[in-house]
Amino acid sequence: MHIPITLLTGFLGSGKTTVLNHLVRQPELARTLVIVNEFGEVGLDHLLMSRVPDDAVVEMSSGCLCCTVRGDLVSTLKNAHWRYARAGERQFDRVVIETTGLADPAPILQTLMTVGVITRRYRLDGVVTVVDLANAAATLDAHPEAVKQAAVADRLLLTKGDLADSEARLGLARRLVAINPGAAQVPADHGAVDPAAVLGLGPFQPEAKSADVAHWLSAEAYGAGGRAGGAAAAQDREHQDDEAPDHAHVDDAHDGHTHHDHAPGHDHDPNRHDDRIRAFCILRDAPLAADAPERLMQALGELAGPDLLRVKGMLSVQGRAGPVVIHGVQHSLSKPVELAAWPGPDRRSRLVFITRDIPQSAIAARLGTLEA
Numbered sequence: 001m002h003i004p005i006t007l008l009t010g011f012l013g014s015g016k017t018t019v020l021n022h023l024v025r026q027p028e029l030a031r032t033l034v035i036v037n038e039f040g041e042v043g044l045d046h047l048l049m050s051r052v053p054d055d056a057v058v059e060m061s062s063g064c065l066c067c068t069v070r071g072d073l074v075s076t077l078k079n080a081h082w083r084y085a086r087a088g089e090r091q092f093d094r095v096v097i098e099t100t101g102l103a104d105p106a107p108i109l110q111t112l113m114t115v116g117v118i119t120r121r122y123r124l125d126g127v128v129t130v131v132d133l134a135n136a137a138a139t140l141d142a143h144p145e146a147v148k149q150a151a152v153a154d155r156l157l158l159t160k161g162d163l164a165d166s167e168a169r170l171g172l173a174r175r176l177v178a179i180n181p182g183a184a185q186v187p188a189d190h191g192a193v194d195p196a197a198v199l200g201l202g203p204f205q206p207e208a209k210s211a212d213v214a215h216w217l218s219a220e221a222y223g224a225g226g227r228a229g230g231a232a233a234a235q236d237r238e239h240q241d242d243e244a245p246d247h248a249h250v251d252d253a254h255d256g257h258t259h260h261d262h263a264p265g266h267d268h269d270p271n272r273h274d275d276r277i278r279a280f281c282i283l284r285d286a287p288l289a290a291d292a293p294e295r296l297m298q299a300l301g302e303l304a305g306p307d308l309l310r311v312k313g314m315l316s317v318q319g320r321a322g323p324v325v326i327h328g329v330q331h332s333l334s335k336p337v338e339l340a341a342w343p344g345p346d347r348r349s350r351l352v353f354i355t356r357d358i359p360q361s362a363i364a365a366r367l368g369t370l371e372a
């Protein structure tokens with residue numbers, strides 16, 4: 001069984017360590033290997049995590065995780081089996097990696113998704129991005145990496161709500177919806193968050209209920225929900241060029257804080273990095289041709305690069321009982337995997353994209369006809 005890895009990323013000083021300190025005290029994370037990237041000489045995070053058993057923390061001080069220590073990350077994960085074992089038995093069942101603030105998450109994700117010694121034993125469970133409500137607006141304006149961190153997230157944890165007024169909180173929630181409509185926004189005041197809100201986010205868990213796959217895809221948050229199949233639904237939808245989506249996909253199951261934000265269009269400042277971000281869903285009503293997954297992966301391979309921030313898809317393919325699931329981050333694409341069952345009656349193929357500067361029309365043209 002593959003060991004799930006959660007990537008905890010977020011803006012500088014946003015509260016990642018505070019979140020992690022809370023999480024590692026929860027019983028659900030009792031058998032978790034925490035890998036912390038330290039930057040500079042003072043192992044502050046390590047001190048803050050003093051209650052984590054020493055052998056569960058790997059401190060890597062050789063530099064920024066995204067650029068210089070991927071080799072360390074690979075060897076740490078490769079060796080973890082025997083290094084964190086007692087009497088020959090591995091002492092952890094999951095991994096959380098905390099990245100340095102403002103690290104570009106893409107190279108780390110690429111490492112986790114594509115390096116053979118990792119993918120043989122581990123699977124990426126989810127990307128959790130911590131967003132500091134007090135400072136995020138300025139951070140998003142100043143740092144394209146911050147926008148990227150929000151765009152690749154499966155879940156957004158909102159910290160420092162106590163330091164932001166309600167207008168600022170709402171404005172930021174809307175802005176994050178525009179960047180990443182599928183990622184639920186969960187408050188994490190002073191790091192307090194339900195482990196269920198950050199674990200089990202991936203689509204490939206054997207024990208997962210099939211409904212979780214739909215949750216993972218969140219196509220409805222991209223404007224693809226609530227419509228029956230049929231010819232009228234066959235057209236592609238793009239909501240993002242000029243408008244923010246209709247509603248935030250906010251995870252109210254785990255935290256009890258529900259915001260159903262209705263997001264109008266956002267201001268258009270050409271200097272804002274997030275104005276280059278587009279989020280859209282491409283739908284296909286009819287089952288796709290048997291070779292569509294391969295053709296799709298080839299087309300996505302040509303599109304893959306720094307501007308393909310995130311793609312997730314659930315495909316209906318002729319001759320397959322369950323949906324075929326794909327996903328990718330920038331340069332890295334997962335292999336298509338067939339799931340045992342559909343999560344519900346909606347059997348349309350759905351592909352959700354978050355891109356930078358790539359319009360839906362360009363993607364649709366590249367994908368071409370995938371139907372039989």
Ligand SMILES: Nc1nc2c(ncn2[C@@H]2O[C@H](COP(=O)(O)OP(=O)(O)OP(=O)(O)O)[C@@H](O)[C@H]2O)c(=O)[nH]1
Nearest residue numbers: 012013014015016017018101159160161189190191
């Ligand atoms: N008021 C308030 N402060 C918070 C909250 N969450 C975290 N903090 C504080 O924010 C500061 C930064 O938190 P850290 O957890 O160190 O942030 P980090 O993201 O790990 O920081 P770097 O690793 O340096 O990027 C600390 O002083 C925390 O106590 C919150 O919800 N409210």
